[in-house]
Amino acid sequence: MAKLEVDNLQKSFGLTKVLDQVSFSLSDGKLLSILGPSGCGKSTILRIISGFLVQDSGRVLVDGKDITNLTPDRREIGMVFQSYALFPHMNVYQNVAYGLRTHRVPKSEMADRIDQILGLTRLKGMEKRRIQQLSGGQQQRVALARALVLRPKILLLDEPLSALDRKIRGEMQYEIRNIQQEVGITTVFVTHDQEEALTLSDQVILLNEGHIEQMADPWHIYNQPASLFASDFLGRANIITGTLVHKESSWFLDTGDFCLTINHSEGFQPGQKVRGVIRAEHIRLLDSVYLAENQLSGIVLSNIFTGTVSKMEIAVHNTTALEVIALSPHVAEIKPGMPVKLGILPADIHCFPIREEP
Amino acid sequence: MKVVLKTWLLITYMFLFAPIFMVVLMSLNLSAYGTFPFVFTTKWYYILFTESNLFPATWLSIKLSVSVAFTAAFIGTLTAVGMVRLPRKVAALYTGMTIVPIVVPWLVLGIAMLLVVTFLGLGRSFTALFLGNLVVTLPYVVLIVYNRLIDTDPAIEDAARNLGAGPNRVFFEITVPVAAPAILSGALMSLMVCFNSFVIQYFLSPFGVRTLPLEIFNLIKVGYRPDMNALASILVIVSFAAVISLGKLGSSADKLF
Numbered sequence: 001m002a003k004l005e006v007d008n009l010q011k012s013f014g015l016t017k018v019l020d021q022v023s024f025s026l027s028d029g030k031l032l033s034i035l036g037p038s039g040c041g042k043s044t045i046l047r048i049i050s051g052f053l054v055q056d057s058g059r060v061l062v063d064g065k066d067i068t069n070l071t072p073d074r075r076e077i078g079m080v081f082q083s084y085a086l087f088p089h090m091n092v093y094q095n096v097a098y099g100l101r102t103h104r105v106p107k108s109e110m111a112d113r114i115d116q117i118l119g120l121t122r123l124k125g126m127e128k129r130r131i132q133q134l135s136g137g138q139q140q141r142v143a144l145a146r147a148l149v150l151r152p153k154i155l156l157l158d159e160p161l162s163a164l165d166r167k168i169r170g171e172m173q174y175e176i177r178n179i180q181q182e183v184g185i186t187t188v189f190v191t192h193d194q195e196e197a198l199t200l201s202d203q204v205i206l207l208n209e210g211h212i213e214q215m216a217d218p219w220h221i222y223n224q225p226a227s228l229f230a231s232d233f234l235g236r237a238n239i240i241t242g243t244l245v246h247k248e249s250s251w252f253l254d255t256g257d258f259c260l261t262i263n264h265s266e267g268f269q270p271g272q273k274v275r276g277v278i279r280a281e282h283i284r285l286l287d288s289v290y291l292a293e294n295q296l297s298g299i300v301l302s303n304i305f306t307g308t309v310s311k312m313e314i315a316v317h318n319t320t321a322l323e324v325i326a327l328s329p330h331v332a333e334i335k336p337g338m339p340v341k342l343g344i345l346p347a348d349i350h351c352f353p354i355r356e357e358p
Numbered sequence: 359m360k361v362v363l364k365t366w367l368l369i370t371y372m373f374l375f376a377p378i379f380m381v382v383l384m385s386l387n388l389s390a391y392g393t394f395p396f397v398f399t400t401k402w403y404y405i406l407f408t409e410s411n412l413f414p415a416t417w418l419s420i421k422l423s424v425s426v427a428f429t430a431a432f433i434g435t436l437t438a439v440g441m442v443r444l445p446r447k448v449a450a451l452y453t454g455m456t457i458v459p460i461v462v463p464w465l466v467l468g469i470a471m472l473l474v475v476t477f478l479g480l481g482r483s484f485t486a487l488f489l490g491n492l493v494v495t496l497p498y499v500v501l502i503v504y505n506r507l508i509d510t511d512p513a514i515e516d517a518a519r520n521l522g523a524g525p526n527r528v529f530f531e532i533t534v535p536v537a538a539p540a541i542l543s544g545a546l547m548s549l550m551v552c553f554n555s556f557v558i559q560y561f562l563s564p565f566g567v568r569t570l571p572l573e574i575f576n577l578i579k580v581g582y583r584p585d586m587n588a589l590a591s592i593l594v595i596v597s598f599a600a601v602i603s604l605g606k607l608g609s610s611a612d613k614l615f
Binding site for chain 2: 050051052071072073074075077078079081082083085086087088089098099102103146147150
């Protein structure tokens, strides 16, 4: 149980900058997800916290103490590896007991602690099983038990669910969250799966090319993206380019073909070139909903059923194709070629200035 | 089609096993010149264990092979452990080079070794014999252990560090035990290769000292002795046992534990 602070981490491999000014802090018992595309440096952060890599500069503090100079075996930080990294020559019990043996925990205490952790991870009765006999989900739980039995100050999970199939992944998400909250351990969870990050976390860090794009709770990171990257990485986003217009104390985004009312953001300049981002599910079909602003008419290009939701492509003013996502039963009647009315709430349009190319 | 393939398989294996089968058969045949009709006897085994003087040579061969196999296993394992820590491309270069002592014609290798040990002042000696055999067995251990290690998830060593084990502890409790089946099978392979390395032994044995292959060669020059069939049969059975255990180690390495 501890507070984790990461202060201004920098790391380069050769000439490639992998981490750039990464700072965050995580209070006791919270779960933080580090989310980002592959190669964004998220695993590098975990390897630095766990001590397998040394940062070029910056500090990692646990409860205010700098652990930079401690070797991995002295850090009291538990880690679950992407491949689980269970010891193939040991059974379940021996795997879980390994850390207790290296820490010279007395035999009697050892048995109690293993018993307790196997109960928590629902592995009782599997003590004698060999690793090769376990399913992916069970291996995952052994890896978790092996890390937690040491009662580490911090728990690190490196894409722990990526090797599991969809259904078990969903179950393990809940299980990991439940165990994490029961034990109350400060946890950092690395993933490239946005749904996983949003489901599990108290806080989400969105990492891109080694720097933090945004750090927020799941609701805010999804609904209030701080950058074009953030809005595009999470969910399906339509990006439209246009110019800001200020008229009669209202702000508009003028694409040349149509004009959308938007909410004011700080730093807006009339005439500024911006990219407007609208999530696919925030574009509503107007036969059921009435909206006063931002009504558009369009022609359906396609309607693809994907199960719970359907994905539609709708041409607006014959120029822009917008992707729209809606619950399947609501749009079952919509066929390509049909004219439709669309509505977008001003609050659902996020505008980001286009950076001038140097 | 199936019948044709099965027959083909049968013929191939008959071809492979015919000499071995003949040796075993003749070791139990009364005729001293390997002629038929077959009359069962254990006479040659009796002679082997009483009159023949093959045991000193056999014992020398066993001592040589076991010590070479042990040394090869030790040095080879350390080499392989070092190699997996190299970048893949560099390691590939090394594995390529490792095969050289196996693929170079051993006659050439034997002569070259004799030149080297003479140059070094060792001459034909037990040291030369030992080192020469080490050269041709080491590659097997290195390659077998390296391939096992490369297939092993490197994260398990990190996991052990993370669980509080120091580097030495990780090596002895994780790296070596996980590679143990491969180390064992490399050692067994070395044992057999060394036992068989007639050419190397021919060039490097001290004068007057005969390992079993050299002794048999020596006897064959004078004349054929059926008690050699008996010895050969025993060796065949021992090698078979070794091969079977080697296969067990290779294929089901994980299940050993």
